[in-house]
Amino acid sequence: MEKIYSRTKTIQEDKVSGFCPGCMHSTVVKLIGEVMEEMDVVEKTVMVTGIGCCGLHMDYIAYDTITAPHGRATAVATGMKRSSPDSLIFTYQGDGDFASIGLGESISAANRGENITVIFINNGIYGMTGGQLAPTTLLGMKASTAPKGRVAEEHGYPMHMCEILNQLTAPAYLVRTSCNTPQNVIKTKAAIKKAFQNQLDGKGFSMVEIVTSCPTNWGMDALTALDFIEEKMLPEFPLGVIRDR
C-alpha cells in the first residue's frame, strides 16, 4: 500500500505540535508546510512570526524563521523582502498582533503593497496571555479583561481586517477562510497557495485571514468550539474572497 497522506516534512519528524488540543494554529502551520513542499519553495522561505501563540511552532518547524516584536511582523517582513527580494517572506500573526498592537504596521504595509504574504489567525481572543479581549472578540463574548462580555458601548465592535484593508488600493489578494471542516481546510490551503504564488509573481500584498477556534480560552472543548465557529464566528466574519487582483 502507498502512503497518500502524512504530516508535512517541514515539521520536524520527532516533534509534537506545541498547541492545545483542537487549536487550529496547528492546522494552519501544517497547511503552510504542505504548500511550501508542493510549490518547492522551502529553500527560499522565511517566516516572520508575531508575538503570542503565533510563535509557538518556531521550535518544531524546519525552515528559516525570525521573531518580530509584537505587532511589527509586516515591518520586519518589509525590510527582509525589500533587501532580499528573491526570498519568499510570510508573516504569521494573531489578531492581537495584526489587528491591535500592529494595526499601524499592518495597514501601512498593505497600503504600500509590499510584496509579502500575511497569514492572519483570527480566533477572537488573546491566546498565550490567557484570554483577554481582542479587536476581533465577538459582542457578548467573555474575555478575562471583559468579564461581562464585549459591550459595544465600552469596547466597540469586532474589527474586520479583510474589509478594512479592502478600502486600500494596493492589496492584491484578501481572503477569509476557516479550518472548521475538511472542506474549509482544503480551501484555506488553496488560499495560502495562491497568496504565496502572488508573491512569486510580484503581485504585492496578499492576506489570508483564517477564522479559527481557541478552545482553551473560549472555555469549551474542541468539538463545541467547532460549533461556535459555525454558529457565532462565521456570521460575524463571513468567508470568501474579498479582493483578487
Added chain:
Amino acid sequence: MARVLMKGCEAIAEAAVRAGCRFFAGYPITPQNEIPEYFARRMPEVGGVFVQGESEVASVNMVYGAASAGTRSMTSSSSPGISLKSEGISYAAAARVPMVYANISRGGPGVGAIQPAQQDYFQATKASGNGGFEMLVLAPSTVQEAVDLTYAAFDYADRDQNPVLILADGVIGTMMEPVELPPMKSDEEIAAIRAGKAAWACTGHKLDYANRSWIQPGQWDTKKMQQENEKAAAMYATWEQDVQVEEYHTQDAEVVIAAYGISGRIAKSVVDICRSAGKKVGLIRPITVHPFPYAAFDRINYDVCKAVLDVEMSIPAQMVQDVRAGVKGRCPIETCLCSGGNIMSREAILNTVDAILAK
C-alpha cells in the same frame, strides 16, 4: 583625496553608503531629516533600498528585518524617536543582529526642543531598551569624526553581531564642514560581507532540521536565555580594546575638563584659549561613551589637579556619574551645564575654569 563640504547628517549617510549600507528606513523628526532625505536620493544610485516607515517603531523593525537577511542596514532618529526605536534595538541586541543607528539628539525630556542637546546620555549608554543589553556608543565631535565613526560602526556591528549607536547631536548633524570621505566599498566587497552572514541570515535554507536559520530575540528555555546573556556579557567584555578617548594637555593640568561630542569640541577651544593665557587646563574627551574611558582619569596628575570639570548640555548632568566613577574621589568634580536646546557657551566654561583656578 579631495575634501568636500558636507552637512553632518548627509556626511553620516554618505559614510554609511560607502561602508556598504544598502538598506535604510527612517521617519521624519528634526534635526535629522537630512539623513533619510539623503538616503532617499542616494540609495537608488547604488542599488540600495530606502523606505520611509510609517513610524520610528516600524522603521527600526524594517531595519531589524533587512539586517536579519544579511544586509548592512541603518536607521536614524532624534531623541523622542530614539525612545520609540528602543523596542527594535533591544530585539536586535537579543537576537544578535548587527545594525547601526544614529541619534542626532535634541532637547528633552518629552517632545523637548528641536535644538541640539546631550540629554540622552543615560539612555544611550545605560539602557537603550529593556533587558540590560549593551552597545558600542560612538560620540563624534566633528563632521569628519562622524564620518569616520559611522564607517567603522558597520564593521563593529558585523564583528559583534550587535547594534552600534552613533550618538551625535543637532550641532554635528546640521553644521557643514569639509570632510574627507572614506573609500566606497565595491559591490564585490559588499557581496562578500553578506556571504559571510549566510550561516545565520534568514533568507531560506534547504529543508534541514539542524541548520536552518532561526533568529531568536529570546528563549523559551530559561537556561538557554541565561547562556545567551552570558555569551553577550563575554562579548561586551572584549570592548576594552575598542575604547577611544582624546586626552589633550592633561599631564600638568590644574583643571581637567571632561566633555564629549559638541561640548567636547567647545571645551577643546577653551583649553587652547587658557593655554595661550598660561592657564594649565586639559581635556578628556570620550569618543566611545560606552565603554567609557575610565582609565583616562587614572592618568590625571592628581598632585596638581584642583578639579575635574564635567561639561555637558544636560541638566541634570548625566555623564558626571561616569566621570565620578573614573575620578574615584581623587579630586573634586565641578560641573558646567546647559540644557533644553541651548548650546554650551565657551564663556560659561571659561568662567567656571577661572573660578576653580582662583580657589
Added chain:
Amino acid sequence: MAMIQVIAERCKSCQYCVKFCPKQVLAVGKKVNSKGYEYVEPVNQEACIACCMCGRICPDGAIEVYK
C-alpha cells in the same frame, strides 16, 4: 483496500477526525499517550475509503492514510 494509522504520540484527542470521518472508522481509545491524552484509534479499519478527511482536519498531523 485502504487503511489509516494513528501516530499516538501526536494525538491530542480533539476528536475532529472522529466527527468528520464519513465511515465512522475512528473512535477515542482507552489507552493514553505520554502526554496523557486518550488517543484516537481506528475501530472500523475495513470501512476506510482513504478519503483523507481525518488527515486533513487533524491539526497535529497524527493520522497517516494508506491506499
